[in-house]
Amino acid sequence: PSSNLGYRTIPEGTFDLFGVIDQRDSLYRVVPRGPYDLRFKGNGSGIAFTLPPYIFVEDTSGRYSDPVGEIKIVLKTWADTIKTFSLTLPEELGDSLKLTLSGDLTGTTEPDTIIDNTFYFYSVKLLEDTISLSDFSRPADPCSLVFEIKTSVDSAGVMQAIFEQPTVYVVYPIAMVQAPGPDGLNSAMVGKSVRVAGVVTGPSEVFSPEGKTGFWIQDRSGGVNIFSNSLVGPFNLGQLVLVKGTVTEYNGTTEISPSSSGDLRVLFDQYEVPAPETLRVSEALREDIEGLYVYVKEAEVAAPPSQAGTGKNLYIWNGQAPIAVYVYPETNIDLSAIQVGDIINVQGIVGQYDPEEPYNSGYQLLPRVPGDIEIVTTPPREAIDLSISPNVFSPDIGEVLRIEVQGPATTRFTLKVLDTEGREIARLADSRSGPFTYLWKGLDKNGNKVPIGLYILQLRALESDGQEETINKVFVISTPFK
Template sequence: MKKLIATIFSLSLLSMVYAQAGDLFFSEYIEGSSNNKALEIFNPSDTTVSLDNYQIAQAVNGKGWQYYHIFPSGATIAPNDVWVMLNSGIDTSLVDTTIADEILSYPSVVHHNGDDARALIKITNGDTLWLDIIGDPNNDPGSGWEVAGVSNATKDHTLVRKSSVSSGNMNWAASAGTNADDSEWVVYDKDTFSYLGAHTFDGGVSDQSPSIASVWASDMVPAADTDLTVYAVVTDDNGLSSVELKFTVDGGSEATLAMSVANGDTFMVDIPASNYNDGSRVEYRVEATDDNSQMTASGTTGFFAGTSSISSIRQIDADGALLYKDYAARIMGTVTAGDSIFSLSSLQTYIQDSEAGINVYGEGMGAVNMEEGSMYQVTGKLDQYNGLAELVVSSADDIVDKGVNEDPPLPIEITIATLLASPEAFEGLLVRIANADTVAGAGTWPMDGENMNMTITDDGGTSQLTLRVDKDTNIDGSDEPTYPITVTGVISQYDRSSPYSEGYQILPRTRDDIESSTAIGDGDVVQPLSFTLYAAYPNPFNPSTTIAFDVPTDMTGKTVELSIYNVLGQKVVTLVDQNLTAGRHTAKWNGRNSASRAMPSGVYFAILKAAGQQKTSRLLLIK
């Protein structure tokens, strides 16, 4: 069969047979974020269709038809039913995977990008019948093809075939159209999965679901005391019965606001500021219903209102993936690495508040003079690059200089073993590691213009960490220090795949961050300078989380208590209650009370007390 197919596909398109009305066609195409990809095929006929003679031709980056998907033997599609194919890496919170007829691992027909064409074909008695096509197999559009006037619509969008389309179309230009009226497709926002699993078909009579062309707001992140106005462009061929905004705050019950006409096809509504505070997590979407009860929903938009703590926005799941990727947020913190240190072409810096740190990134922005030791208000969207949490800004207008911090954060004195016991708690923070030596065969001191990963250890090789020297610093090409060394730097991460549990690095900023520490005796460690409680990791958590804290030298011999409290102020369990030596300490909470009973999901507080001082950290137990 493969030899026959290869022969058939070597023919010119002029020699091929094209689709007739009533045969199968593509009814939905999804190219969303990450692995959120799917294809749907519809049977418009009144008979069950066997898929034994059907295949999907695949082109990659405009290089012609190269691969062919063969359906499972004996597979069929019932009349007016669909066949759904999902990428195996899909986010299961977006779609019920039980609707899938095939869930396919890499490589597959649903591991497409926006510039990869797909065609539905039928082979009968040696003849190849071309039924339908998405994209151009012989031309690479760059990111994606335009559909219905929407640029790059085959990338980061969902395409749904209009209900009036009764057959496939091998003329991609005609199928894609030039605007919403002449296209055979309705274009929806990224990660829209609400239409997958069924297809509305009227046999050629036009009665379309409402179209939501775009949704935007008056501000990326509203101040905690300012209403947010949400706009949407909504149309329908036979009239709208309602356009509504659905929203939640901090995962609570969903509220509904009726949207009114602002101008023409543009609707608007205010989300009152009384619904949120600084750090509140708000999610919203637009739903439009027409006079025939057909409903269309936009993708969900998320933001953190007002100014948020860094630890609250960069929470991760059990696999280390960022929970609130693509959400907008505003933070305030102190820069610990100037913005021209790690990159000359893009904005690349680190900022930290009293609890946590994060990478601030702006593609192609270059330096915008974010100076070490100064405070900045930064607004952007959350992203994750190889495990590293980022707040991505689009322009210098997203950054507001708040002046020099007279009490800038000092490096956290830490051992490699302690760091690696809870690495996410330190990602983005400035730390200092003393008495570190290199590991033989794991990188050499970099020459001028050379990036280098070296491996260091402070306990004879038991605990090891990557020392990353960036060629945009002044470290490469400098004189190699005498080991052991004391190294100061920001903790970063470079882990190419989930779970994001490895690849942690320390990034020294300048040659001054690397000092020979021969005066420090073997086993000596620089002690913490302040009484500090760190954010728990993981957080949210289930079933357990680790809490790290520092005891400075002047508290040696003092009683230290670390306890967990519920939101009513009731003590749940005491984890530590003893005299401790100076240094970094950790404690683990298993989500149980002092009677070893499992606690319910909810918010809890870790409270650290010693010598009249008290520190608090918020925990979220999720079951």
């Protein structure tokens, strides 16, 4: 991505330069990473940025409200104390906004003069200041809100504009781009040009086809795939990216396709990656969470990993909901130790690959890095133990019974579900070594749902010296009231 310095005029005066040492032909050079690597001194000194860097357009429908109600402009000095500065606000923010100052500064926190939408501060000593704006109006369409800041190192001195003016980008919420049209599946904005911003949750080094660029981003409302037919980037995990492009659909996946590399801009190299949304037990992948970064806790491996294209398929049970996991080879995830019946934690992006209409299937969980798949292991204990949770569960609403068996690895365990008459309803383990975890979905040995009632979970342990131990636990299968 561009450093956003190309063809820009460098102001006169002295400055400190930061960058990466590079060599081209026989010459060594310093390559700045962006405007903030040029630190000017004297009048016009200081660097400024906005938090957050983007806000959503005005939403009259109430479906995509932005939780951000305040814009903060952080102004920092580099070498000299700022004693005078002015701030010109974009007219698009309206007349009713409120402005407050806080931070490492002395002097007045109220402007000395206000002319139109420019605020002047003549008598401050500022090292770092946060200017907070609230009660502002939101533009109805995407645009860039530039806050013009001028500074001087003298009290009531001659002010000059800082080199890089802070900007807030007004964008569409990704959830609006993902919102389906009349068919309930494809985006209602297909064919339209949009601008969005988001943090890279799925890096291009994993999700780019050969000679092309693909990656996933997520904002405060949702996630989406970015796809370009040309090779640009890379776009790394945790970068905040501004994207302009056309909304398209490919095999059920909503994508935004930029027309040139200039439509992709990295705003921050290191931004906070959103925490994954944890799926509920028995919650399946579906259209309205496509593009989101999600987490499946304690899923059961339903089938061994198998080759599919360049990657591998892995099928898991999230409670009673089957989930397909597709692992790209670029993730460097090792699946060799995963076996049927293992309990694993999986996180990744909700994608879709469905080559046939009506594009209502083929949802996949897409891990990104080796840590996205974790085999749940329980430290072995010598004492034989059986625990269950919950004691009352309802398979009708997707709940499962979590069973933990503890004991030496040399002990063989048989695990059965019995009714109150002692009849075997289901056999969950037969001469299996421990310790292990089992998630029971409430099905009998024929695959049918077990009726509501009181049941007994029986564990029989055969130790290496021939001794036997039996543990019984009582639990209830229930159903919710309608």
